[in-house]
Amino acid sequence: MKGYNQFCPVAKGAEIFNERWTPMIIREMMCGSRRFNDLRRGNPMMSPSLLSQRLKFLEEAGVVEKITREGESAEYALTESGRDLGEVVTRLGLWGLKWARSRLTPDDYDPNLLMWDIRRRIDTSAFPAQRLVIHFMFRDMPSSRRAYWLVVDDGDVDLCMKFPGFDVDLTFITTSKVMADIWMGYTSIRNAIKNGTLTLEGERALKKDIDDWFGYSVFHDPEALQASLS
Amino acid sequence: MKGYNQFCPVAKGAEIFNERWTPMIIREMMCGSRRFNDLRRGNPMMSPSLLSQRLKFLEEAGVVEKITREGESAEYALTESGRDLGEVVTRLGLWGLKWARSRLTPDDYDPNLLMWDIRRRIDTSAFPAQRLVIHFMFRDMPSSRRAYWLVVDDGDVDLCMKFPGFDVDLTFITTSKVMADIWMGYTSIRNAIKNGTLTLEGERALKKDIDDWFGYSVFHDPEALQASLS
DNA sequence: CGGTATCCCCCGCGATACTG
DNA sequence: CAGTATCGCGGGGGATACCG
Numbered sequence: 103m104k105g106y107n108q109f110c111p112v113a114k115g116a117e118i119f120n121e122r123w124t125p126m127i128i129r130e131m132m133c134g135s136r137r138f139n140d141l142r143r144g145n146p147m148m149s150p151s152l153l154s155q156r157l158k159f160l161e162e163a164g165v166v167e168k169i170t171r172e173g174e175s176a177e178y179a180l181t182e183s184g185r186d187l188g189e190v191v192t193r194l195g196l197w198g199l200k201w202a203r204s205r206l207t208p209d210d211y212d213p214n215l216l217m218w219d220i221r222r223r224i225d226t227s228a229f230p231a232q233r234l235v236i237h238f239m240f241r242d243m244p245s246s247r248r249a250y251w252l253v254v255d256d257g258d259v260d261l262c263m264k265f266p267g268f269d270v271d272l273t274f275i276t277t278s279k280v281m282a283d284i285w286m287g288y289t290s291i292r293n294a295i296k297n298g299t300l301t302l303e304g305e306r307a308l309k310k311d312i313d314d315w316f317g318y319s320v321f322h323d324p325e326a327l328q329a330s331l332s
Numbered sequence: 333m334k335g336y337n338q339f340c341p342v343a344k345g346a347e348i349f350n351e352r353w354t355p356m357i358i359r360e361m362m363c364g365s366r367r368f369n370d371l372r373r374g375n376p377m378m379s380p381s382l383l384s385q386r387l388k389f390l391e392e393a394g395v396v397e398k399i400t401r402e403g404e405s406a407e408y409a410l411t412e413s414g415r416d417l418g419e420v421v422t423r424l425g426l427w428g429l430k431w432a433r434s435r436l437t438p439d440d441y442d443p444n445l446l447m448w449d450i451r452r453r454i455d456t457s458a459f460p461a462q463r464l465v466i467h468f469m470f471r472d473m474p475s476s477r478r479a480y481w482l483v484v485d486d487g488d489v490d491l492c493m494k495f496p497g498f499d500v501d502l503t504f505i506t507t508s509k510v511m512a513d514i515w516m517g518y519t520s521i522r523n524a525i526k527n528g529t530l531t532l533e534g535e536r537a538l539k540k541d542i543d544d545w546f547g548y549s550v551f552h553d554p555e556a557l558q559a560s561l562s
Numbered sequence: 563c564g565g566t567a568t569c570c571c572c573c574g575c576g577a578t579a580c581t582g
Numbered sequence: 583c584a585g586t587a588t589c590g591c592g593g594g595g596g597a598t599a600c601c602g
Contacts, residue, residue, distance in 0.1 A: 103352065105437075105439075105440075106353075106356065106375075106377065107377055107439050107440055107442060108356070108375075108440060108442065108445055109436060109440040109441055109442070109445070109446070109512045109516070110356070110359070110425070110428075110445070110449075111424075111425040111426070111427075111428035111429040111432065111516065111549075111551050112355050112356060112359045112421055112424055112425040112428060112551075113355075113356060113428070113440075114428040114432035114433075114435055114436065114440070115355075115424040115425060115427050115428030115431075115432055116355045116356070116424060116428075117432070117435070118428075118432060118435075119350070119424055119427075120349070120350045120351070120352065120354070120355060121350070122333065122350065123336075124350070125342050125343075125345075125346045125350060126336065126338070126340070126342060126343060126346070129340070129342045145336075145338075147336065147337055163432075163435070164431065165431075183427075183430075183431040186427055186430065186431060187427055187431070189423055189427075190420060190423045190424050190427055191342055193419055193420045193423050194341075194342055194345040194346060194349055194420050195340070195341040195342040195345060196341070197341075197345050197349075197413075197416055197417055197419075197420055198340075198341035198342060198343070198344040198345030198346075198348075199341040200416065201345075201394065201395075201413040201416060201417070202341065202344035202345055202347070202348060202393075203344075205344055205347070205348075205393070206339060206344065207335075209335075209337050210335075210337055210338060210339040210343075210344070211339055212337060212338065212339070215338055215339070215340070216339070219340075282339045286339070286341065319341075321341050321342075
């Protein structure tokens, strides 16, 4: 992006922040992604060359640092400046949650992104030690993105798009929109069940304690948001 | 800008906020500009057609409202949503002030913008009722943008680029960079005088009370910033 | 896995002129 | 003063292939 030729701090900030994909890259890093392909997974529509280009620019701008250790794969992390810029991302997200809801289009409800997001916010500490499988069925989606399984085992959460072969403990049957709306706090699990847009099938105990382990979006959860800023 | 196809509130926010010039338009409105040509004056490099286009988009997005009253010229104002988005602009500005200083280029120090900004932050209440003329001389600038006069009269401040014909009460002799650095708080008037990059000539009383009437950038002044958000 | 290289299209945006 | 109309280009960025 060409600059603005203004000394105003807003202009100088925008020359860095207001490029396409930049807020999403920082968001991914705030959520814990550190490797190139993790960042890609959080932004599947972004071409690898463009991601590479942005990372270089953000590195040059002092927002991101690339860490290359002997024999390990490269990692990207926010610098102190980047963490500060994260507050701008957070504010923008909170604004979007409150004011841009009506601009959501059907194309926005990609269950891949939703599941990737849910995966990393599951609170495994609330689970028994044994393996658990949680199944999601999105009735509105074509077969390629209709079914997902989260396999929780010993604190790790794996996301599968094929039946993992283990018994399923809990199944969500719903649409991608309803699930995303729950995720963002526009509706609640309780409410979605009541109006028939969500069906939960499986272990009673898992259902009962769902608020203990199901992690909502960071923008829905003030405490998690606070943590992501520190 | 094409969208991101993500339900994430950051993405939805960025689809509105992360367009070229948008933060600067909102900044201008936060600083009190309400008419088309005021917005232009704060962003002289922006073409009128693009400003028109942006205003339409921001209106459609619920950020800006256009007010057309009988026989009066059109005005633009931030909606509640827009004022909320102003907090994002403010955060971005504070970030830029802290972290993007090193990216300032000589082209960024446009004295037109600086004077336009200074003009609207002069605290006229600290002045005597009589007319005052403050003169700025930017030694580094070509004649077209070397000299400016602020004519303060009865609470109004006029910015002139030609000698207004009245006696000058105070003169700033400096460079556009030094003046902008003072404006943003990177250095102080006292310090600039001491190291010889700024010379103040004129009435002793005006010099002595300069901190009472010289308004710094809103990003330099936490109180003014607070006020702009409410 | 972690990127580069290349190609090409499209459209964002800058410039300018013009109008009510 | 408050915009609209038009035109043309530059390069941002999407798509894909490829390399270490």
